[in-house]
Amino acid sequence: MFLNTFSISEKTVRTALKKKMPSGTVETEKRGGRQDHLQEEDKQRRDKIKAHIDRFPRMESHYCRSKSTRDYLHSDLNQKKMYEMFLAECCVPEGLSASYTTYCDVLKSQNISFHNPKKDQCKICENFRKGDSEKKKELMCMYEQHNKEKYAVRKIKEQAKNNTESNVQVAVFDLQQVIYLPKSNDNQLFYKRRLSNYNFTIYELKSKNCHCYTWHEGQGKRGSSEIATCVRTYLENLNTAGIHEVILFADGCPGQNKNSIIATMLLHSVQNLGNIKRIKLLYFEAYHGQSEGDSAHSAISTAIERVGDLLVPSQLIPVFRLARRKNPYSVHTLQHSDFQDYKTLANHLRIRSVREDDQGHDVVWLDMREVMVQKTDRDKLFFKTSHQQESYRSITLKRKWLSALDCNMPSKLYSKPPKISKEKYDDLMSLCKAPLPMVRVAEYVSFFESLPHSS
Known part of the structure; x- marks a missing residue:
């Protein structure tokens, strides 16, 4: 009756009873699965792949250094190339084979990419496009304001670009992704840490002239003071040329462009450069930078790929200059002694401690869309928190601290060249x-x- 009720054979019951353990449960199924010695080989194989991957030095993300949890390898690497190097160096001598699929699986588990993300996808736009009706309703106000700011700054840039006044200069600036040297197809190079080289470009919208300010990590880092020094050097050249007003555009990277250190440099420059009467710095809407300077970065990257082996920074100069045959780029090399300490100057002006504007409203540097300084207002910094605003808000600095602006140049940022790591x-x-x-x-x-x- 029992067997017929469950429609099972007597053998099934007897087998289950034989496998009954003292605890009253039935022992686990032993058929199938991977044998122990094969599992051990799998572990050894994966450990060997991981050890090979760990030999490649990690690169720092250019666009999301403070947020990204991923590791990045040199952009001239790829999965196939790494697997071929693994077979040549690891598997053949010891006879431990590993499939391409296994190698890629281990590589994926290490959370590694082969290039620094450019963040072309806007989080607000993507969430709005891919969201359901409820999500779109929730994001509608933010999305509409986001688009208004995006198009407003582009319209301002186009109007500034079409300005025909000869004493007004309009330009965009940006820092190119890090260039690592030596550069070669030699396989041993991929296992080594390389020297970081920086290229800061300022692209003039009217003349389409492009200025490249370049240095390597043995001369300086890539912080706000270094960026401020490059812009100041450019402003000095404009002052010599008799320019009265400068309109600049940049992305809103807070670690480099949108902060009180850059604002301090602009305030100091407009007071110490005789011809320049006004400087404006406008920030593109987040994730929607529209910089003509990207064309220079692209041309330089292509030229570097085509030129072959590059070993030292001095070899980059002719590559930069001739990346555009017609109207070649101007290249300016910087040494550690060229960089000024605008952070210390900002501290002397107490601008970093300002918490309220002249109207008593909170000052949040990350919310600023435009910064403006002019010679007639020595103690004021003007700013907008929206490109749609018609009037500026202002910050008035205390007069007792303004003497810091009287120095022709701030103190040196480096008393000696910075050190690279021992590794x-x-x-x-x-x-x-x-x-x-x-x-x-x-x-x-x-x-x-x-x-x-x-x-």
């Missing part, structure tokens, strides 16, 4: 002094040897 220096030296060195020219070897580094 990076050792990697660079291994490229110069290996049994089969990649860097063989004595002048180039001497350059890398002379780099200041941590002990």
Whole structure:
């Protein structure tokens, strides 16, 4: 009756009873699955793949350094190239095979990408487009305001671009993604930390002239004071040319462009450069930067790819200059002694401690869409929190601190060249002094040897 009720055979019941454990449960199924010795081989294989991946130095994200949890490898790497290097260096000598699928699976589990994300996708726009009706209703006001700001700043830029006054200069500026040297197709290079090189571009919208300010990490970092120094150098050239008003556009990166340090530099410049009467700095709406300077970055990146091996920073200068044959880019190299400490100047002016504007409203630097300074208002910083505003809000600095503006130039940012890490220096030296060195020219070897580094 029992067997017929459950429609099972007697053998099934007897087998279950044989597998009954003292606890009253039935022991687990032992058929199928991966055998222990094969599981151990799988673990060894994956550990070997992970060890190979860990040999590649990680790069820092250009656009989301403070937010990204991903690691980035050199953009000239890819999964296939890494797998071929793995087979050549790891599997063949020891006979431990691994499929391409397994390698890619382990690589994916390490949360690694091969290039720095450009954040082309706007979070507000994407959430609105992909959201359901309730989500769109919730985001409607924010989305509409976001679009209004996006188109407003583009309209302002187009109007400024069409300004025919000869004493008004309009330009956009931006920092290109980091360029790592040495650059070569030599496989040993992918396992080494390389020297970071920076290229800050200022692109003039009327003349289409482009100025490149370049340095490497052995001369300076890429913070606000370094960016402010580049812009100040450019403003000095405009002052010599007799320009009266400067209108600048930039993205709203708070660590580089949108902060009190850049505002301090503008305030100091307009008071100390005789011809320039007014400077405006407008910020593109987040995720919707529309910079003509991107064309220069693209042209330079293409030129670097085509030129072949590049070993030292001095080789970048002709590549930058000739990346555009017609109307070549102007290249300015910077040394550590060229950078000014605008952060300390901002502290002297107490501008970093300002919490309220002249109308008693809170001052939030990240909310600013435009900053304006003019020679006639020595103690004021004007700003807008929307490109649709007609009038400026203002911050008045206390007169007792304004004497800091009287200095012709701020103090030096670096008393001596900054040091690169010991690990990076050792990697660079291994490229110069290996049994089969990649860097063989004595002048180039001497350059890398002379780099200041941590002990």
